[in-house]
Amino acid sequence: MIASTPASWTPWTDRAGRISFIKLATLLGLLAPAMWMIAEWRLGWLSPKPTGDLVRESGDWAMRILVLSLVVTPLRYVARFNRAILVRRMVGLAALFYTLLHIALWCLDLHFEWLRIATELVLRLFLTVGLVATLLMVALGVTSNDWSIRKLGSAGWNRLHSWVYVATLLSLIHYFMEVRLDASEAALMCGLFMLLMSFRQIRKRATPGFLNLMLAALVCSVGAGLIEALYYKLSTSVNISRVLMANFDVSYRVSPALWVLGAGLAVAVLANLRARFGPKPARAARA
Numbered sequence: 001m002i003a004s005t006p007a008s009w010t011p012w013t014d015r016a017g018r019i020s021f022i023k024l025a026t027l028l029g030l031l032a033p034a035m036w037m038i039a040e041w042r043l044g045w046l047s048p049k050p051t052g053d054l055v056r057e058s059g060d061w062a063m064r065i066l067v068l069s070l071v072v073t074p075l076r077y078v079a080r081f082n083r084a085i086l087v088r089r090m091v092g093l094a095a096l097f098y099t100l101l102h103i104a105l106w107c108l109d110l111h112f113e114w115l116r117i118a119t120e121l122v123l124r125l126f127l128t129v130g131l132v133a134t135l136l137m138v139a140l141g142v143t144s145n146d147w148s149i150r151k152l153g154s155a156g157w158n159r160l161h162s163w164v165y166v167a168t169l170l171s172l173i174h175y176f177m178e179v180r181l182d183a184s185e186a187a188l189m190c191g192l193f194m195l196l197m198s199f200r201q202i203r204k205r206a207t208p209g210f211l212n213l214m215l216a217a218l219v220c221s222v223g224a225g226l227i228e229a230l231y232y233k234l235s236t237s238v239n240i241s242r243v244l245m246a247n248f249d250v251s252y253r254v255s256p257a258l259w260v261l262g263a264g265l266a267v268a269v270l271a272n273l274r275a276r277f278g279p280k281p282a283r284a285a286r287a
Contacts, residue, residue, distance in 0.1 A: 011090060026087040030094040033061040034101070051109040058105055060185065062098035063175050066137075066168055067189055069095055070196045077203065078271045089144050092164070096141040099134055099171075126177030133170035136163055168193060176231065183231040184256055191224025191260035199267070210272040217264020225257035 012024040037057055040046050046053040072088040075081050110117055121127050140161055142148075149157045172193060176186045198216040202208045225247035229240045247257035 014086070020086060022083055023086055023090065026090055030065065030090065033057075033098070051105060055102060055105045055109055058098050058102040059175070059178075062095055062102050063171060063189055065091060065098060066095040066171055067192050067196070069164070070168065070193070074196060074199045074267065078199075078208065078267055078274065080274060093141055093144060096137050099137055103134065126174050129170050129177065130174035133167045133174060136167040136170070140164055140167065165197065179231070183228050183235075187224050187228035187231070188256035188259055190227050191220055191256055192263065194223050195220040195260055195264050195267075208271055209275070210268050213268035213271055214265060217261055217268060220264060221257045221261035224260045225255065228256055 011027050012019060014020045014023070037054055040057075041050055041054065069088065069091040072084045072091070075084045107117055110120070121131050140163065143152070143157065143160060152160065172186070172190050175189065176183065179186050195216065198220055199208060199213070202212050202216060225244050226240075228247065229243035232238045232243050233240045246252065247255040249255075250258065
């Protein structure tokens with residue numbers, strides 16, 4: 001960090017008003033998808049139905065960033081990168097921003113016909129699920145500030161914000177229900193969510209060591225493959241075992257199951273390396 005003049009409330013500065021390079025880099029990364037969508041629209045790179053394209057893209061990015069927001073805690077614990085906490089609020093609010101952008105573009109695609117919009121939200125289940133997830137995210141976004149922490153207390157605020165897992169699960173259900181042809185990314189997001197949740201459960205019950213993290217990676221990888229296979233079974237009646245085996249065939253593509261397996265194994269290896277060669281916790285050092 002270096003001294004600078006911006007006010008401490010700007011998203012790229014710390015509480016002392018100094019530029020934080022990790023916050024600045026994160027902010028630029030989170031704004032990049034929006035800038036790309038604007039460029040696509042202005043340069044005419046979209047289909048003859050550009051609004052529909054942007055609805056899908058904004059929804060994709062909302063889902064990706066929402067799952068990314070759950071990576072902060074494992075990153076702090078496994079990599080001992082405590083500065084990741086500086087950007088957790090920013091990433092969560094970015095997920096809310098892209099979610100609201102997704103809804104606004106969808107309303108635009110329906111020409112702001114409010115009766116039709118309300119009818120769609122009530123009668124189409126995947127839209128109702130998405131609306132509930134959005135309302136939860138709005139509640140979390142509104143309370144993502146120091147004033148809310150003081151008013152609710154640390155324990156109350158943490159209980160409220162644990163609903164982010166419910167919001168993510170509902171968002172994944174909504175995401176899967178609106179898939180038309182390719183369920184790969186939806187299966188990948190589900191697999192990563194399972195991996196992140198398994199890490200939290202392991203941490204509650206035991207030390208996240210190499211073996212239990214590797215086992216979690218294997219289980220979540222198979223889970224991602226099963227989710228994708230079940231989707232194609234229900235939508236196309238294809239044989240489940242064939243889709244599941246294809247998930248572990250690298251000659252065709254890197255499947256969602258393999259991406260989840262790779263991410264989980266990377267976390268397990270990193271945890272093992274940090275335990276062996278990283279700095280010891282302060283309590284152990286004092287002992």
